[in-house]
Amino acid sequence: MIFTPYQIGSRTLKNRLVAVPVFTGYALPNGQVSEFLIEHYSSLAAGGVAMVVVANAAVSADGVSSRHNLRADSDEFIPGLARLAKAIRRNGALASLQLNHAGRFARTDRPLLPTALESSHLAFNIASLKEFMNFFPLERRFGLTQGFLQHLIAWNRPMTEQDKQRVIGDFGEAASRACEAGFDMVELHGATGYLLAQFLSAFTHKPEPAGFNQRTAFPLQVIREVRKRVPDGFPIGFRILLREWVPGGIDLPEAIAFAKLLEREGVNYLSPSAGTYNSMFLPEVRKRMSRPGYLVDDTAALTAEVSTPAIVSGRILTPSIARRALQRRAAPLIGLGRVLRTDPEWVRKAREGKKVTVCVNCNGCLKRVVLDRGFHCERWPTWVRERVDLEQRLLTRDMFRGLWVVANGEDGRLFKGAMARMIPARHGISTSILFLATEEKGAAIDETRDEVVRWSDRMWRGRGFKGGALNHLTRRVDPPLDDALCREVDKGGYGAVMVGRNPTEPWRERFLYKQKGKVVGLVGQDPRWSEVLIPVDLSVSTLLVLRLLSHSLLRNPDFHTDFVHVLQGSAADAMRRWEDFVKILGWDKHFELRLLPSGRDVAEILLHEIRARRYGTIVMGKRGLSRIKRMLLGSVSAAVLHGLTDQTLVLID
Ligand SMILES: Cc1cc2nc3c(=O)[nH]c(=O)nc-3n(C[C@H](O)[C@H](O)[C@H](O)COP(=O)(O)O)c2cc1C
Ligand code: SF4
Structure with a gap:
C-alpha cells in the first residue's frame, strides 16, 4: 500500500510517502534560497518520496523566525523559489511550500500577538523556558534566555485590526508567489506555536467575547484569502496542531472541530503535529513525543471525523510502522520528518525490505536549528556533518560580490590583466571598482578612473558576463586609507576585496589584516x-x-x-x-x-x-x-x- 498512488486535489502523488517539513536553517541570511538548500531538498526528492514540503517560508518580514529563514514576502524571492520547486520536481517529487508567520516567536522587536500575554501565561512560559534551557550547553543559555525573555516581556501589544488584515493579505500574496514559482501546492503552518496556532489556542488568544468561533476566525480568513489568490484547483494543505499540551490550550476534540471547519473551506490535506515551543521541552511531553508513531492514534481519530486526507507523522521510524498505520486507516499518507533525514535511503530500503537507520530522538538537530547552526543529524557520518558546518559558514558570505580598489594609476594598470583572469565567469556576479580619491591625488585619480572605466567596460562585455553587474564608484576619503576602505567594505557588504601590492604604502597590508570573514587579496606584478x-x-x-x-x-x-x-x-x-x-x-x-x-x-x-x-x-x-x-x-x-x-x-x- 505504501507504493500505491494517491490523489490530492488535481495532483497525483506517486506513493504514500511525504517528506514533512523540518526546518533546515540553510537559507541565505536575506531569506533567499541558497544552493545548499536546493541540494538538500533535491536529495530528499531523489530519495523517492512522493511529495516534499519545504519548511517554513515567512510570509511577512515581521514573521521570520530565525536567521536563515526562507522568505516569500516579496517578489524578489520568486526566482530562487522557482529554482527550488524545479529542482524538487526534476527529482521526481511534488513540491509544497509551507507558509508561516512566526507571530510572537518572530525575530523582531515588535512581535505580533493575537492578545496580550497574561501573568499566568508568563509563569508557565518561564517554567517551560527553564526546561528548554537545560537542553543547551551552559555557555549558550544566557544568550538564549535573554532572547526568549525579550520575546515574552519586551513587547506585549495585541495585533490591531489593521495588523490582522495586513498579515491575511501577506499570506495570500505569498501563496500566489509560491504558485508563480511552480510549487504544486502550499501548506499553511498552523502548528509549533506560530501565529495561526496562537490565534486558535485559548492559551495565547483571549478574545472578547471569548469563544471557539472568535479564535478560529483569523486562520479561516487566511485560508479564504489564500484560496482567492491561487488558481482554481490549486491544493492548499494545513499543518494542524492536535495537542498543545499547555493549560487550556488546543486538545484533540477542539482540533477536530477546527479540522471540520477546514474541511468546509475546501482544504486539501491536513498534516497533524503536536507540541509547541511552550511545551515540547517539558519532560512529560518529551516522553510522549519519544514514542514511535506517537500521532497515529490521534490522527486516526481525526480521520474518522473528517474526509480531508491526513498525513500521519511523528516517529514513523520504520516501514512496518508506516504499513500498520495505513492498514488501520489512520491516514492515507505517511509523513517522514527527522526519520527521512536520518536515513535518506528510507524509501528505497522500504521498497527492498531492508533495515533502515532510525532516528534516536536525541534532538541534536533541534538544538542546532534553535542555535542558528543549521540542521544536521547526529547519526550522519562525521564528514557529512562537517560539510553542513562548512556550508553554514558559507551562507553568511557573499563571495560573488567583489570589490577592486584603485588608489593610484599603478593600481589601474595592475588590475588590467588581473581582473579579467581572476573574476570567475558566473551568472549573477557583481563586481565594483572603487576609486579612492584623496586631497593629494584627486586629479590624478580622475584621469585613471576614465581609463579604467573604459577598459573594464570593454573587458566585461568581451567576457560575456550575462546577468552580472559592473559598478564604478568614487569616494573622496581622508587618510588613513585602510580605515576609509574598511568603512566602504562594511557599507557595501563585499565578500571579496582586492588591493594592489605596494610595500611603500603600508595601509594596504594593514587593511588585509583588519578584515574578518572575507577573501582579501594583495595583487602583485x-x-x-x-x-x-x-x-x-x-x-x-x-x-x-x-x-x-x-x-x-x-x-x-x-x-x-x-x-x-x-x-x-x-x-x-x-x-x-x-x-x-x-x-x-x-x-x-x-x-x-x-x-x-x-x-x-x-x-x-x-x-x-x-x-x-x-x-x-x-x-x-x-x-x-x-x-x-x-x-x-x-x-x-x-x-x-x-x-x-x-x-x-x-x-x-
Ligand atoms: C529540527 C526540527 C525542525 C522542524 N521544523 C518544522 C517546520 O518548519 N514546520 C513544521 O510544520 N514542522 C516542523 N518540525 C516538526 C516535524 O515536521 C515533525 O512533525 C516532527 O519532527 C515529528 O516527525 P518525525 O519524528 O518524523 O521527525 C520540525 C521538527 C524538528 C525536529
Ligand atoms: S539528530 Fe537525533 S533527533 Fe535529530 S534526526 Fe538525528 S537522530 Fe533524530
Missing part, C-alpha cells in the same frame, strides 16, 4: 600569476578556502594549482584527512596533496617552496592555527606575506 600554490593545514579553515576555490580558481583552466601540506603529524593521518576533504567538498577531480617534511618554521618552509618552484599566486587561510598557537608562533600567513616579493597573495578568513 609577478608574471607567473597562473602558477598557484595552496598551502593546506587540513583545518576547518582550509576546508573553507578549498570550498571557495572550488567555485572559482579550480574551475579556471588558465591556472595551474598545487596543494601542499607541511606535516605536523603522520603522513597517513594527513592523507586520510585529505580524503575526507575531497568527500566533503564533493570533488570529482583528483587533486594531489604534496606533503612537505615538518620543520620548526612552517612559513619558512612554504616560502622556500614558493621560491624554488616560482609560484606567482599563493592562496591560503588567514588563520589555520588555533588562537593560542598563533599567539605563540605568530600567524603563518603574515610571515608568508612578509617574505614574498611580487607575488599575489589571497587570504581567506
